[in-house]
Amino acid sequence: MFIQLNCFNYRLFVYFAPMEENLKYSKHIFICTNQRPANAPRPSCGEEHGLALTVAFKKAINDYHLDVPIRAQKAGCIDLCESGPTVVVYPDGVFYGNVQLNDVQEIVDEHIVKGRPVERLQLKFKRA
Numbered sequence: 001m002f003i004q005l006n007c008f009n010y011r012l013f014v015y016f017a018p019m020e021e022n023l024k025y026s027k028h029i030f031i032c033t034n035q036r037p038a039n040a041p042r043p044s045c046g047e048e049h050g051l052a053l054t055v056a057f058k059k060a061i062n063d064y065h066l067d068v069p070i071r072a073q074k075a076g077c078i079d080l081c082e083s084g085p086t087v088v089v090y091p092d093g094v095f096y097g098n099v100q101l102n103d104v105q106e107i108v109d110e111h112i113v114k115g116r117p118v119e120r121l122q123l124k125f126k127r128a
């Protein structure tokens with residue numbers, strides 16, 4: 001968006017980039033790979049194929065050869081351990097729970113490529 005400013009006898013045009021244009025990635029996927037010891041009081045996504053999910057997301061994205069910058073990467077605990085393995089997609093702020101390897105292609109096809117989050121895997125939160 002350009003804004004015109006009149007300053008003394010000069011016209012200045014200032015460009016303000018919309019928020020989306022300041023994002024490095026059009027979709028940024030964080031996959032929890034946190035690993036706790038087997039006897040820990042809480043489960044951990046790393047124990048539940050979190051790392052394999054990361055590899056699967058990277059492959060599914062690369063297979064599309066998309067023109068837009070998308071990144072999938074390992075993440076630490078998202079504090080939704082009991083709903084794991086967990087994945088979050090930004091800038092949408094969509095959280096997925098109990099993600100299995102055979103869910104990856106659907107998330108990429110529907111959400112990442114078509115922009116339609118996968119409802120059946122989505123974790124819902126109520127804000128206080």
Ligand code: FES
Pocket residue numbers: 032033034035043044045046076077078079080081082084085086
């Ligand atoms: S270990 Fe994955 S959300 Fe906590």
